[in-house]
Amino acid sequence: MARPARTQSTGLPVAGAGLGLLDRPEPASLADVLERVLDKGIVIAGDIRVDLVSVELLTIRIRLLIASVDRAREMGIDWWERDPMFSSRARAEIASEAVRHPDRHREPHPSDGHREADHPNGHREADRD
Amino acid sequence: MTDPAVWLYAVRPAAAPAVPAGLSGVAGEPVRSVCHGDLEAVVGTLPPSLAAQDGVQARLADPVWLEQAVRRHHHVVDTLFRAAATVPFRLATIYRGDDRVVELLETRAAALRPALETATGRAEWGVRAYPLPAGTPAGPGAPAGTPAAPGTPADSASSAGRGAAAEAGAATGSGAAAGTAVATAPTTGTAYLLRRRTELAAREQARAEAAAEAAELEATLSQWAVAVRRLSTDHGADEPVPAVSNVSYLVEQSRAADFVACAHRLRERLPRLRLRITGPWPPYSFVELPG
Numbered sequence: 001m002a003r004p005a006r007t008q009s010t011g012l013p014v015a016g017a018g019l020g021l022l023d024r025p026e027p028a029s030l031a032d033v034l035e036r037v038l039d040k041g042i043v044i045a046g047d048i049r050v051d052l053v054s055v056e057l058l059t060i061r062i063r064l065l066i067a068s069v070d071r072a073r074e075m076g077i078d079w080w081e082r083d084p085m086f087s088s089r090a091r092a093e094i095a096s097e098a099v100r101h102p103d104r105h106r107e108p109h110p111s112d113g114h115r116e117a118d119h120p121n122g123h124r125e126a127d128r129d
Numbered sequence: 130m131t132d133p134a135v136w137l138y139a140v141r142p143a144a145a146p147a148v149p150a151g152l153s154g155v156a157g158e159p160v161r162s163v164c165h166g167d168l169e170a171v172v173g174t175l176p177p178s179l180a181a182q183d184g185v186q187a188r189l190a191d192p193v194w195l196e197q198a199v200r201r202h203h204h205v206v207d208t209l210f211r212a213a214a215t216v217p218f219r220l221a222t223i224y225r226g227d228d229r230v231v232e233l234l235e236t237r238a239a240a241l242r243p244a245l246e247t248a249t250g251r252a253e254w255g256v257r258a259y260p261l262p263a264g265t266p267a268g269p270g271a272p273a274g275t276p277a278a279p280g281t282p283a284d285s286a287s288s289a290g291r292g293a294a295a296e297a298g299a300a301t302g303s304g305a306a307a308g309t310a311v312a313t314a315p316t317t318g319t320a321y322l323l324r325r326r327t328e329l330a331a332r333e334q335a336r337a338e339a340a341a342e343a344a345e346l347e348a349t350l351s352q353w354a355v356a357v358r359r360l361s362t363d364h365g366a367d368e369p370v371p372a373v374s375n376v377s378y379l380v381e382q383s384r385a386a387d388f389v390a391c392a393h394r395l396r397e398r399l400p401r402l403r404l405r406i407t408g409p410w411p412p413y414s415f416v417e418l419p420g
Contacts, residue, residue, distance in 0.1 A: 028407045037199045040413035041219040042244055044237060047229055050221040055189045
């Protein structure tokens, strides 16, 4: 049921309803998207000048970053996925562990009454302008 | 207070189905439509922090924001493209308010209408071809005695080491060695150089064969396309080898299945190439303005 409609061995896409609803033969990578979205599309100057040349240089850096992450993962170097500094998943794991062993992870908590005094203006993210 | 900044995603026929509710844009803003005559612009109003003169430029310098903006811009364009003919706009095309967008639809209608015609009922398909490493398929004409391991840097490093070691021990019979060394491991500097030359020739031949196959690939696929655009094959360090062909094909919706089937058949017919087929894309590469 969950399998998308495809003809058996060839992997041919089958037309769906409407335009472009073919199975994608291969998932588009970020590089594929960047190649088209950054370099292509109709160019009509808007009211705000945006310099995309420097942006294109930046994408080279993004591509390098993606490539190195993929390569590292292939090599099994994925430590950051378990490091709370880099990964929200790891943070969530630590949080759930803290629930099981509350005394091991003693952190300031709003219910600790006296802590409130340390942060008089509760919402810090408000603009300071 | 600065004027509003309106990000333009795409232009469609005004008769296109409504922009899906809940579709959001580069800054998470709701995406909406601005109509004028038979044309519709799909836009989003940026938050004040981005509406400032250099707001967007500054954010584009942040790789995380840029990546997100690229993905979101594409998501909007792609969603529209799946429902109706869509002319994608280049990333970061921004106008000071809806009035300016209406002005654009009015003054550039002569350019936008043909672009919409090009886009109607068609999709872009990308086919990238990479040469397979020399010697991998070991075809009948492949030169003997060069295993040419895929890990090229390590390979050349180790053979250089071997060459140096062999030279040290082979000072006596170098003349005799040169004749036989090509078939086995090199034993002298001369033999090493000979082997190196064979390797380079093999690589050169593989490259030429791949180029010939790429020409056949492009010629065959072009038969299914209404237009063809060559994209850059210089693709930076995220690919192990540069592509020999990177082409976008604009294909009628009715022929898309045939086009993809043809590409899959070519995969088997062209042993020197590895193909990467992507699509259907909104016609990003086919909507440039004349002149």
